[in-house]
Amino acid sequence: MQTGMKAQAYPAAKPSAWMGRFMRNRWLYFMVFPGLLYFLVFKYWPMYGIFIAFKDYQPFLGFWDSPFVGLKHFERFFSDSNFLVLFRNTLILATYNILFFFPLPIVIALMLNELRQEFIKRTVQTLVYIPHFMSWVVVVGIAYIFLTTEGGMVNELLVRYGGEKINFLVSNEWFRTIITAEVIWKETGWGTIIFLAALAGVDPQLYEAARMDGANRLRQLWHITLPAIRSTIIILLILRLGHFLDTGFEQIFLMLNAMNREVGEVFDTYVYSVGISQGQYSFSTAVGLFKSVIGLILVVVSNHLAKKFGEEGIY
Structure with missing residues (x-):
């Protein structure tokens, strides 16, 4: 044994690479935490409640002690005479939103992007943003004031120019x-925010090079602007398809009446009338789960198609 041998010195334990990255980016994680907490508490944690759709839920028995019934509520829903009517009404309104509402924020964002007067641009932006902050109660109230047969501005104009009054509200x-x-009217302006942010990231040198090559404003729009925001449009379209059957409960519920219920009753209002008014919690949960599954399928299929055509998709 060598008596003069020095004791071996072991290096001090170093923190893990994960902890090091966490400490370097701790403020970024701190800013992400409220949003992550929101999704955990209000989106993921309540998902255990979908099991109610497979039970005959009774509040006095509780969640776990309520009897298991399997697919009984789904079979009842699909065999119900109201199913085809609800599906048709929801599908038509959802298609209207995709065809007529979804493109408009893109169009308005492109128009605002072409404005060179900052004062006019900001004024128009403010005016189109304001309706988003109004509740649906206010929006529907405004619609009633304009469309009612008793002094409504639209009907008064029809009569003044030789037409007849139309009872829009029960038609x-x-x-x-x-x-x-x-x-x-309510959401188009708000939807332009993301597209304007995408347009702000377009390199101005591309427009200068296009102008030097003789491209006019329309060709610049077609060959530079639209390709630059194409990925943003596709991602938002995919996300929109995930909520394809969510036509909005509050707005439609406020506009419904006995005369237009045949074309106005959708899944959202049906869930309210059956689940809340009649206390059929399991059945209404089954209807909501059906909507969610359809939305998931649309997202997966549209994301696959986007990747197949060379786009990034959402995952």
């Missing part, structure tokens, strides 16, 4: 048009 033919118009 099956006008119900879907009014619903879509209200959505467009």
